[in-house]
Amino acid sequence: MTSEIIVIADEVLLGQTLDTNSHFIAQQMVGIGQPVNTVTVIGDDKDVMLTAFREAYHRSDVVLITGGLGPTHDDKTKEVIARFFDLPIIFRNDILEAVRERFKERQLPLNDSTREQAQFPEGATPIPNRYGSAPGIWIEREGRFYGAMPGIPAEMKSMMTDFVIPRLRKRCEGRDTTRFRSLHTFGIMESTLFEMLDNREEIEQNAKLAFLPSYKGVILRLTAHGKSLEAANELLRRAERLVRDKVGSYIIGDGENFSIEEVVGRLLRERGWKLVTAESCTGGLLSKRLTDIPGSSDWFERGWVTYSNESKHEELGVPAELIEKHGAVSPEVAEAMAEGALRRSKGNVALSLTGVAGPGGGTEEKPVGLVYIGYATASTVMHKRHIFPDKRDVNRERSATAALMLLLDQFQPHIRERAPQLI
C-alpha cells in the first residue's frame, strides 16, 4: 500500500507556520506499518491543488490532505475535491445540526459562514470534527482512500486517530508491513560509527541502516519490511543484534520516545536521587524539558529561574561580591548557583546554567553563546564551559542539552572514556 500527504498551506510556504501536521500524520501511518512515501506542500491555488490531487491519486493508494477546510474564502479544499471527483455539493442537515450543537455547548453565535459548513460533496463521508466546525471529507474509490482534514492541529489529529487510522488499519491487514527502530548513541562521531559498523552488509540483509547525526548524538535507524508485523519485527531484532555487537557500548537508549531527559530521569530514579536546577540564561528551559517527562516529580524536586543578579543572591545565596568580581556569567557563579540550589533544597544533585544567550549582551571576553554549566553533589562541584554558535533559541536548547550531558557524563563516565573525540 502506497500513501502520501498533501499539505495545503500558504503559511507553510511563506515560512510563517512550521508544518507539524504532516509529522503527526506520518507517525500515525508508521503506527499501522504503512509509512508515507511523499509529503507535498502547496499553496491554496485551485489549479495547483487540482494538479497535486491528480498526481497523488495516480501515485498512491492513500492520499491524506490537510488544510484549506474552514469557514473563510481562502478555504478551497472542499470545492476542489468536489470538482476532482465530480461530486455535486449538497446541503446536509445532519452536519448543520452537529455544528449547531457544538456552538450551543460553547455558547457561541452561529453565523452564516459557519452555516456554510453544511454544504458537502454528495457521496463523500463527513469526518466528524471534535474541536471545530468544518467536517473532514472521506472518499473511497477504486480501492483508493482519500481523506481531507482541516489544518488546525487539534482538529486534524482527532480526525486521524478517531476516524482515518481505524479505517486504514482494517484495510491494510495482511499487507506488507514496514517497521523501524532507533538506537541512540552518545559520545561518538558519525563517521567513526560508520567505520566501526563494518558488518553493514550483514545488517542490511535484515534491515536498512541509516545514520542520523544531531548535536545530541547520532541515531542509528533500522527499517525492515516484512510480510507481517512479526516478520518485520524479527528482522529488526536480528539487525539490532548485529549493530549492538559492534557499537553496543555507545548506545544509551532506543525507541522513538527516547530522550536524554528520560535517560537522566532513569539514572536518577535508579539512584533514588532528586535533581534541582538553577537557571539564568535558559530561563526555565532545562526544568521545562525535565518536567516534559511524565512522572518527573519522582526525581525532579524544584528549580529556580534566577534571571536577575539579586535573585541569584537572594534565592541561591550566591555572594554579591562573587558576581561583582567575576560577573554573572562565570565559572565561579555557575558553581555557586549549583551549590546554592543543593544547599537550599533536598536535592542530591544540582545543575546550573549561566550564559550570554544573545543576541545582545556579548563582549569580546564573554561572547554571545558563552555558557557555564555548574554541577554539584554532596561530594563534587564542577563546571563546564561551552560556546555555542547559533541563534538565541538554539543556543538555549543546546545549553540545556549540554547540562543534561554533563550529568550523563558524571553518571556514566565509561562512555566518555571510550570516546575522547566527543562531539
Next chain:
Amino acid sequence: MTSEIIVIADEVLLGQTLDTNSHFIAQQMVGIGQPVNTVTVIGDDKDVMLTAFREAYHRSDVVLITGGLGPTHDDKTKEVIARFFDLPIIFRNDILEAVRERFKERQLPLNDSTREQAQFPEGATPIPNRYGSAPGIWIEREGRFYGAMPGIPAEMKSMMTDFVIPRLRKRCEGRDTTRFRSLHTFGIMESTLFEMLDNREEIEQNAKLAFLPSYKGVILRLTAHGKSLEAANELLRRAERLVRDKVGSYIIGDGENFSIEEVVGRLLRERGWKLVTAESCTGGLLSKRLTDIPGSSDWFERGWVTYSNESKHEELGVPAELIEKHGAVSPEVAEAMAEGALRRSKGNVALSLTGVAGPGGGTEEKPVGLVYIGYATASTVMHKRHIFPDKRDVNRERSATAALMLLLDQFQPHIRERAPQLI
C-alpha cells in the same frame, strides 16, 4: 522567478524527525521576495530522487535540496545530482584540505569516509560547510539554480545565509516581488472576523487576505505581489489600512516576530513593571517562553519551579495546611503561589500555574488538563480555571499561553469587553 524545496529525509517520512529545514529555507526565500511554490519530502531512494529532481527542474527556476549529503552509505544526493546533470565525479584536493583543516581545529581524526567528501561533481561549485565536513553543491545552468545542502540544520543554515541567498538576491534584482504581512488578533472568532471584514473585495484588489486560526488567536495575513519591493509594500499598506478600518481594535500586534510574550513584555515595559512567575505543572515553560525574548531581563525578574509541595511551601510560603485542605491543584494554592512570588521578590505582578499536566495523576474531580492560573499585583489577586483537552506537551503550552492571556486581559480589558465569545 519560481522556486521550490526538496527535502530528502526518510526520517521525516517516518515521522522520526520534524522537518524544520524547509521552514528556514522558505523564510529565507521570503526575505528576498521570492516565496517557494512547493516543498516535497521524499526518501533516499535513487530513482525517486532522480524523478523529483527532474520534475522540479522543469517546474522551477530555483531548486533547493536538503539532505543526503554526508559521509555514510545512505547519503546519495551527490551521486544522483552528478547523474542528473551528467557530471563526472573528480577528486578535489581543495575540499580535502578544507576538511583536514576543520578536523585539525577540532582535534578529530580524519578517517576514510570523511576523505570521501573530496569526491565532487566536476563543474559544480562546492558550497563551504562552516560546521561539518560535507560541502554543498551549487550548479547554475540555463538560467536555473540548483543548490544541494546537508540536512543538518546548522550546516544548511550557514550555507543558505552565507552562500545561496547572496547569490539569489543578485539574480532576482528587478524581478517581481512578493511580500506579506501578518496582523495578530485576540479575542475574536475566525468566522466573526470574516463577517466583519465585509470589504474583502476592496482589500483583495491590493493584497490576498488569509485567515490563520490557532488557540492563540486568529492571524490575518496579507500577501501582495508588485513590480518592486516598494510597489508590493505600498499595496500591503493600503490593504492593511482597509483591514484596520474594520477590525483594528482586535489587532494586538503585527509582523512575523510577533508573539504574546512580546506584547506582554511591551506592556510591562510601558508600566515599568517587573514580572515574576511561580510554576508547578508547566515546570518552567512560562519563564522559558518569556525569556525567549531578547531583553526580557528588563521586565522579567525571577521565577520558581515549585514542583514538589515542600518547595511551594518553602519557596513561596504557601501554607502547608492550604495544600493539604484544597490540594496542590486548586484556586487557593494558585493564588497563594502568585501572592508568595510577589511577596518574595521585587516583582510588580506575578503569574502562577498549578495543574494536572497528565498523562497520569488525574481524578474525576481534578482531571488531566485541569489548570489554575493565579494572578497577583499589589492590589489584585485572582485566578482562572481551564481544562485543556490535549496531550501533556500541548496542555502545558496552552497553560502557559493562558497565563499570558490572563495578564493581557488584565492590562487591556477593552479587548475582552468587545469580544465576549472569547476562544
